[in-house]
Amino acid sequence: xxxxxxxxxxxxxxxxxxxxxxxxxxxxxxxxxxxxxxxxxxxxxxxxxxxxxxxxxxxxxxxxxxxxxxxxxxxxxxxxxxxxxxxxxxxxxxxxxxxxxxxxxxxxxxxxxxxxxxxxxxxxxxxxxxxxxxxxxxxxxxxxxxxxxxxxxxxxxxxxxxxxxxxxxxxxxxxxxxxxxxxxxxxxxxxxxxxxxxxxxxxxxxxxxxxxxxxxxxxxxxxxxxxxxxxxxxxxxxxxxxxxxxxxxxxxxxxxxxxxxxxxxxxxxxxxxxxxxxxxxxxxxxxxxxxxxxxxxxxxxxxxxxxxxxxxxxxxxxxxxxxxxxxxxxxxxxxxxxxxxxxxxxxxxxxxxxxxxxxxxxxxxxxxxxxxxxxxxxxxxxxxxxxxxxxxxxxxxxxxxxxxxxxxxxxxxxxxxxxxxxxxxxxxxxxxxx
Numbered sequence: 001x002x003x004x005x006x007x008x009x010x011x012x013x014x015x016x017x018x019x020x021x022x023x024x025x026x027x028x029x030x031x032x033x034x035x036x037x038x039x040x041x042x043x044x045x046x047x048x049x050x051x052x053x054x055x056x057x058x059x060x061x062x063x064x065x066x067x068x069x070x071x072x073x074x075x076x077x078x079x080x081x082x083x084x085x086x087x088x089x090x091x092x093x094x095x096x097x098x099x100x101x102x103x104x105x106x107x108x109x110x111x112x113x114x115x116x117x118x119x120x121x122x123x124x125x126x127x128x129x130x131x132x133x134x135x136x137x138x139x140x141x142x143x144x145x146x147x148x149x150x151x152x153x154x155x156x157x158x159x160x161x162x163x164x165x166x167x168x169x170x171x172x173x174x175x176x177x178x179x180x181x182x183x184x185x186x187x188x189x190x191x192x193x194x195x196x197x198x199x200x201x202x203x204x205x206x207x208x209x210x211x212x213x214x215x216x217x218x219x220x221x222x223x224x225x226x227x228x229x230x231x232x233x234x235x236x237x238x239x240x241x242x243x244x245x246x247x248x249x250x251x252x253x254x255x256x257x258x259x260x261x262x263x264x265x266x267x268x269x270x271x272x273x274x275x276x277x278x279x280x281x282x283x284x285x286x287x288x289x290x291x292x293x294x295x296x297x298x299x300x301x302x303x304x305x306x307x308x309x310x311x312x313x314x315x316x317x318x319x320x321x322x323x324x325x326x327x328x329x330x331x332x333x334x335x336x337x338x339x340x341x342x343x344x345x346x347x348x349x350x351x352x353x354x355x356x357x358x359x360x361x362x363x364x365x366x367x368x369x370x371x372x373x374x375x376x377x378x379x380x381x382x383x384x385x386x387x388x389x390x391x392x393x394x395x396x397x398x399x400x401x402x403x404x405x406x407x408x409x410x411x412x413x414x415x416x417x418x419x420x421x422x423x424x425x426x427x428x429x430x431x432x433x434x
Contacts, residue, residue: 009275014153036115038260053231067289122183258338277361284365311354352414384409
């Protein structure tokens with residue numbers, strides 16, 4: 001589990017590091033720019049990551065096919081995953097553009113609005129390479145090949161830093177684009193990531209070009225049936241944080257910038273159990289593919305223990321050194337204070353955030369993508385967000401109130417999903433997997 005999870009954790013951290021780099025670059029421009037990147041990223045990812053979540057069906061189909069020794073079946077899933085990605089590009093881009101045009105109606109701070117619209121339009125061009133990259137990545141890691149995924153993300157950070165340096169500040173004669181330049185840096189990085197993983201797959205399996213690349217609609221429907229609830233669960237989770245960002249954007253640019261720092265930080269800590277979650281899905285899927293119920297159970301519980309370890313350390317760090325963390329992003333004293341206050345609240349949900357994402361991965365490996373979707377919807381939208389909004393706007397807690405609501409939601413979701421995993425394991429019998 002550790003051999004597979006560690007490169008995936010580093011890959012997820014590399015993915016998140018690109019967002020941190022963007023925030024640090026625009027943090028040297030203005031509070032409005034850092035708020036614009038935070039708001040635009042939240043809205044964009046609600047759509048793009050939800051669409052890419054349909055690729056999560058590859059975790060189940062490819063991992064179980066590999067476990068059963070059916071290599072050609074796994075390759076067919078990849079081919080149809082690429083077709084599914086292609087079908088999603090135009091609808092996702094159109095939805096992003098529609099939201100960009102509606103932003104002035106949301107009462108967003110004028111300075112933030114001036115930066116967020118060009119930033120999102122630049123970012124929107126990255127939808128196509130992002131979706132194809134996700135299909136390539138889910139295939140490779142479901143085959144147990146994690147190191148190239150890690151290497152690609154790490155090197156992509158160098159590409160992102162270079163293009164940010166050129167376009168955000170206008171170095172070497174390039175135009176000074178501010179927040180918009182950061183959007184173009186992200187686009188270039190994702191083209192690189194897609195190309196790199198495509199090359200890895202071709203070098204590892206040169207016969208992939210001889211596989212039929214004609215779309216198989218039954219396979220695509222199966223991917224959607226598995227990935228649909230997983231995508232909805234991701235969309236529910238990302239959308240609630242995007243909604244919180246929009247609500248906070250109605251306060252002022254300084255508070256929004258502090259929120260973005262806190263959100264970027266907890267998204268970074270989340271990458272550790274997310275990598276473990278992917279490893280759990282692969283290991284559980286491999287075990288089920290070969291009919292090993294006890295091995296599937298051990299993989300899930302081992303992943304949960306690893307997730308608990310890393311998130312306990314994250315919680316202590318956020319509780320002890322929030323000002324130091326916030327200072328990494330900006331020298332502005334007021335923004336540091338706003339971000340540190342939210343990081344202290346976030347410390348209390350770290351452990352349960354680890355539980356919920358790792359349990360989600362283990363259940364996905366077993367073919368259950370519906371339970372996490374329902375749990376996230378109930379926890380976030382029926383409990384966490386209404387409570388947080390009440391604390392923020394009616395009880396005078398401000399942004400901290402919204403984060404308290406999210407904390408309570410994550411604690412409840414984590415407890416419930418671990419209970420569901422336990423119930424799943426108890427319900428397994430070896431003959432049922434054969």
